[in-house]
Amino acid sequence: MTWNEWKKDKIIGRDPSNSQTGPGQSAAGDGVPNLLKYVTGMDPLKPAGSPVSISEKGNRLLMTWPVNEEAVGISLKVEASSNLKDWTESYEVTVPGEFHDVPEIGAGGAERRFLRLAVMLDVPGE
Incomplete structure (x- = not known):
C-alpha cells in the first residue's frame, strides 16, 4: 500500500474533514507524524506516543520500532x-524494525549518544 493509498484509506476515508493529512502532520494531534504512523502501522487517528524505543544491548544502543509490512x-x-x-x-536501516548503533557507550566509548529515526518518502511530492 503506497503512502497516498494509506492516507486516503486511513485518514481521509475515515475523517474527510481532517486537514492534517500531510506526511509531517499529525491527524490525531498527538505530535506523532502521519508518515511515522504509516511506516509503523499505527492508527493515524488515534493519539499515541512514539512507537520508537531505545534500549541498551551489550555496550551499544538498540533502536526498535514496529514495522508495517x-x-x-x-x-x-x-x-x-x-x-x-x-x-x-x-x-541506512538494513534490518526492518531495528538498528544496532555502531560505537560503544560508556567506558572508553561515547559518553552521550542520541538516536532518531528519519523516515523519507522515495517519491517526491507524495
Missing part, C-alpha cells in the same frame, strides 16, 4: 548526535 516507497535512516543539536552521523 505493507508500507512501500519509503527509506529509513538513523541519525546520531552527541548534543541533540548536531546530527552528524547517518546510517
